[in-house]
Amino acid sequence: MSMEARLESLKMRHAGLETRITDEDRRPRPDDDNLARLKLEKLRLKEEMERLRTRQ
Helix, strand or coil, X not given: CCHHHHHXXXXXXXXXXXXXXXXXXXXXXXXXXXXHHHHHHHHHHHHHHXXXXXXX
């Protein structure tokens, strides 16, 4: 997979996580453990995208 394709894939996953975080946060009783897990995964993806961008 090319670096550009990898970046695009990560961006799509990142956006999907943002949607899931928003949906969970809007629930009457958000699952705090799930929110923390989703936010951590989103941060991990963001860091990986930054690493890939600095290599270009």
